[in-house]
Amino acid sequence: MLLRIMNIDDIKNFSGKIGVKDAKELQNELSTKVIQKNGFKKLQIISGIDLSIIKEKKKLISGIVSFSYPRMEIIERVSRVVDETFPYIPGLLSFREGPAILQTLDDLKHTPDLLVFDGQGIAHPRGLGIASFIGVLTGIPSFGIAKKKLFGEYTEPDIEAGSHSDLLHPEDK
Template sequence: MADINDIMWPGTVAKAKAIQSKLAQQVTISQYQGEIRVIAGIDVAFPNKGKTTRAAIVLLQYPSLNVIEQVAYESPTVLPYIPGVLSFREGGVIIKAMQQLQNAPDILMFDGQGIAHPMGLGIASHIGVILNIPTIGIAKSCLTGDYNEPDTFKGAISDLSVRGENIGYVVRTRENVKPLFISPGHRITKEQAVSLALECVTKFRLPEPTRLADKLSKSR
């Protein structure tokens, strides 16, 4: 069973990776069966020259994508940028922001990785296991895996694979723009993850939940 403390920095990279390895074994990639009424978009920014960590959460009704709640939570940055263990830098503030919500989201959509992570545990998977809630990773760049560039038209998709196993998809959300890397985080399938992400795309590159969370995280 995941512990809330498993998102806090354990002191060394080696200990952090040991926690990641333990939690990665608890990730469940399975069909989401429930009704989707509210989706949360989550992003984190580091204003004040990186001295502050700001987690932003925007709740949207589904499928209308109307915004029903927004929360931003700030605290002093506790950890420098260390590739591969970023969820320990961001996770505590995300949990604090989640605790401020008045409405309960059905699915969390992160600006970050799901299982498409060297340890199989990006921020979406990490938070998903700890809170035991369905999550999706919507990343702007690739951390791990092999893929062919998808076609240039909106909605074009190619497989993202690790050692021959499909772990997610590379998705063109706008014509002739850079693709996104979409993978399940926890308690949802990769097919559901990419389908839901595309349903949340309007005229922008990012799906509305993470686009609005990104905007809120960077607002003054």
């Protein structure tokens, strides 16, 4: 039976007791709640989010820096160290990192209008990387900026500043 985690508090207090099959099913379910449109209200606070791991101690360090917009002045920094409750499994990092990030978001004094992640968003095999996972759970618009391609196909962009190319779903080729 699929473990249904639809309550944000269930994720914050996630014990890691979910199998790979159920985790993937939950990702598929939550991915249907991703909204892909520009519905931003007036942006005043943008928060950048990243996470680091201390492998030998099985600890996660979640950090958030919030900026005013458009001035881009730092208005708040928070971090938290939590125990690792879910193993490293490619494609399922939301279950490993999500609880730490949600707990750290609770520490913010100012609610962000936009979340920017060092990680995947919809460019994920099930359309639910850490950015879209947290965005769905919090209702805060979010996007991911990943260092490596996890999913999709693209043509390498030119080297000139501002060059880009589209990352396409394999079915959209």
